[in-house]
Amino acid sequence: MKITSITEREFITSIISKSKRLDGRNLVDGRTLDIKFRKEWGGCIVYLGNTVVFSQVSAEVTEPKTFSPTEGALHVNFEVSPMSAPDVNLSRSSNEFVELQRSLERCIRDSKCIDLESLCIVTGAKVWTIRVDIRAMNDDGNVLECSSIAAISALAHFKRPDVTVVGTEVTVHCLGDREPVSLNLHHMPIAINMALFGQGTYIVMDPTEVEERIADGCYIVGMNAHQEVSFIHRNGSLLLSEDTIEKCMKLAVGRAQTVTQTIRAALDDDAYKRATKAPVGIVNMLQTGGLRSSHWGLEKEFDFKHHKKRMGDPLYLVFASGLSSVSSVKFFTVKISGVKQKVLNVKQKLEILQKLDNGESASTDAEDVLNEENTISHSAVLLSVETLLDYMGQRGFDYGDITVVRKICVDI
Secondary structure (H helix, E strand, C coil), X not given: CCCCCHHHHHHHHHHHCCCCCCCCCCCCCCCCEEEEECCCCCEEEEEECCEEEEEEEEEEEECCCCCCCXXXXXXXXEEECCCCCCCCCCCCCCHHHHHHHHHHHHHHHCCCCECHHHHEEECCCEEEEEEEEEEEEECCCCHHHHHHHHHHHHHHHCEECCEEEECCEEEECCCCCCCCEECCEXXXXXXXXXXXXXXXXXXXXXXXXXXXXXXCEEEEEEECCCCCEEEEEEEECCCCCHHHHHHHHXXXXXXXXXXXXXXXXHHHHHHHHHHCCCCCCHHHHHHHCCCCHHHCCCCCECCHHHHHHHHCCCXXXXXXXXXXXXXXXXXXXXXXXXXXHHHCCHHHHHHHHHHHHCCXXXXXXXXXXXXXXXXXXXXXXXXXXHHHHHHHHHCCCCCCCHHHHHHHXXXX
């Protein structure tokens, strides 16, 4: 747990009592919200200021529960990256983790935002089980609200495969064979987080990490744009008056409506790009600089000398993907030697990946550059290139400029 000095606490408290904040916002203002969708359905990256959360939705056919034979299931799973904060607590039994996990379940699953009956395939036999995986990549405060935005955005963006039922036989069609089916989303609940100072005298919307740490407590409201409350949670040492609670509710309504408009605008923008055949996905965001990878850290940096001794010459560079969990991290191994070292540049790899991402075939020579003496999945390549660009960005280079990246890639 991070220790807060008396000086820092007094300074933050004093400027908030003057209706000022360290980042220049008003007390009721939120940080910049940016939502980026992946090319794969149901994947998104949400930036709330410097807080970054990644979310991915998946679906599988399972058997329904005995007490609800006509309903599918919705599971919410929350994880924290080891690189999200200097003092991050990875224990799943910690009070902070349990509070975040349960709050997200109450906000997303228990709010009945998804029509579970629409997930039924064959009554009592086959249903769709939807899983939302949420991963906090960078924690600069208000992870709960950012995670709820990422989860509901991913659910709204997700499309499951279409199915055909003939008797008791169920056929799941590939996404390329039939148009995928969107989920039936009733509403968009958002976990609005408000930090309270002076026992509710000052209400701070979208608090940063230092504001959450110093506040007397937080008042969290699960709210949608229709002013419907899904849950209320309070932490810290708070004794709130009726007027304070009423103010919090009014602020939560405005915040929920603003966030919902942002989510719908991002969805409309993604739909327009897909309808006009415009490039979408991580590769396109890397090329255009749309992915703010400066917030993405390496999960682990390996000792090159150790791997050189272990794997022998020529040198192997191994990078860990920042999107994968530590237990199932994927590695991207690139063999560098002689002429091949001159060929290895990010621009060429991105061009190859763009073709693969669009379902096109790459040349044999190009595949050898990407995958010499190694078997590697397409998704692992995408994530590893992203990590490589981020590593170079941390060294002070502008990863958005492909020309510069190409020139210095060999040195890295």
